Every structure is written in structure tokens, then in C-alpha cells.
Amino acid sequence: MAKPLEWYIENADELAQKVVNVWGPYAQAGQQDALGPEFLAVFDKACRHKEAKDLADNHREFGMLSVGDETRERDARIAFAEAYKAQDDVAAARSAAGGAGA
DSSP states (O other), X not given: OOOOHHHHHHTHHHHHHHHHHHHHHHHHTXXXXXXXXHHHHHHHHHHHHHHHHHHHHHHHHTTOOOHXXXXXXXXXXXXXXXXXXXXXXXXXXXXXXXXXXX
8 A cells, every 4th residue: 555645754854865875876886877767856856855954954953944944845855755655656556566567
């Protein structure tokens, strides 16, 4: 059964780190393109989420958080969660159909 979008939103920080961890060895070997455009699109959104969260966290720590910071953080989190869920749903459908080649 597919997880709801809310689950991906709640777990976005851990999922984004997971995406970065997968990308790292490929990037070190100069082979990140081997991951495919779908993965790289999710990776891009993971990076945007992490950047927006880091900025908001820094501003929060120093009492400088703006509504714009919060909005960018929320929007980046949701965009990443939607992209990750879409990739997860495709992988689950392939698995249910009998494999990646299905």
C-alpha cells in the first residue's frame, strides 16, 4: 500500500539525506548521470529542501526567521516530498508488476 504524502513530508529530512547518500559515491566516481534523469530531478529537489531548511534553521537560531524563510522551507519540503513519493510509487508499481523491466 502506498504511503500518504504526509508521511513523505514528515520524513523529508531523512529521505533527502538518503538521496544525497546514494548520489555521493556516483558523484565521486564522476558517474552521477548513470543515476538517470528521474533520480537527478529528485536529487535536485532534495538539495533545494536541505538548503531551504538549513537557511531557515540558521535564521531561527538567531531570531531572524522571516515569513519568507518559512514559506521557502515549507514549499521546498513539499516539492521534495512530492517528487520522492512519485519515484517511490513508480518503483512500487514496477515491483508489483514483477520487476523493473515490467
